[in-house]
Amino acid sequence: MASLPSEGLSRGDLRKRLRTQRNSLTPEAQHDAAHMLAEQLTKLPEWQRANTVAAYLENDGEVGLQAVINSANQADKILSLPVIHPFNRQHLLFLRYHQNTVLTRNRFNIQEPVLRCPDVVPFSHHQLILMPLVGFDADGNRLGMGGGFYDRVLAPYRHRENRPLLIGTAHDCQHVDHLPIEPWDFPLDMVITPSHVFRPAR
Template sequence: MHQHNMTRADLRKQIRARRKQLSDAFQQDASARLIRQLCHLPELETSHHVAVYLSTDGELSTRELIEWLWQQGKSTYLPVIHPFSTGQLLFLRYTPDTAMVQNRYGIAEPQLNKQLILPTRQLDLIFTPLVGFDASGHRLGMGGGYYDRTLVPWFKNRSGAKPIGLAHTCQFVEQLPIESWDVPLPKIVTPDKIWDWESNRLSQGQMM
């Protein structure tokens, strides 16, 4: 497969198809193994406010992760499409009793309630969905740019919530076609391993 010649749209289609073929049993096993990996994530240990998302379209299931975060006593938040700031996300507190509605993409999200909004900069971690990722930590999103906009403060000056991608192993490609504005994620967690580019970049920086 010549990934270099494929457009982002082609790759998106191909990886989504690959992901959708995974069986329920595989998905269940993958989500249990993901939680085992996350037990070794130092950032999670020190985080109180954690944003996650409801999996859809063959994504690695986050249902078990959310329950586990609740058990760990973490305040958990879900993204909600901003009602009037185009392309922006809000993050609302999510508990077992949160009233849910469907957004324009048919994905469940908490019903808009000002009391439940936490300013994004007050989140500690944002578990970030992705369609594909490559060996440098670049992320291929769904194409809406919601998370790219949300993560600008972190990418620009490492302020605010730290993004960590979640993905199935089959979503890996050697090299994504990237744009000049694409910024790689510091870490991506799959059921098999924690991909950590941050410490590589730090050690390279110190050697210079």
């Protein structure tokens, strides 16, 4: 699979190019990508074993997870979505997403559940987190939208053995040959695209 050569490009340049590419996908290409990705993901033993999982509602051309969310519901998994913390506005909370969940739009215009304390699922209760990304490489490095949200949630887990499995989900066109990373960037355990499952060696 072709990956984007990153030489000489800053993180900002890469974000711009990759976001333009994913936003140029046709609705048909988006639909097919979401379907193929769900097929790959739901076959994985790691997915089948997980009882509590986090997903996201797509934004800015990200690959959609609706089929994955439906599959989680059918399998009676507890499924959560990220919500911007009401007081600590650079942090995320994860809230249970079920049939009656009321959604609102956050300051980035991304849909998220309306905050209800009983719906909070502590991060450590998840076995698996599906993470949106702007770019990834085969080593599991992740470039996000630039808010550092997931890196902040994960920072306390840097030296802990027990944490949820981190799976980046992306279109094939988000594959970069080598991402420039920063010390706070938390690597992914796996990346799934419509055509590939990447399992970085560590």
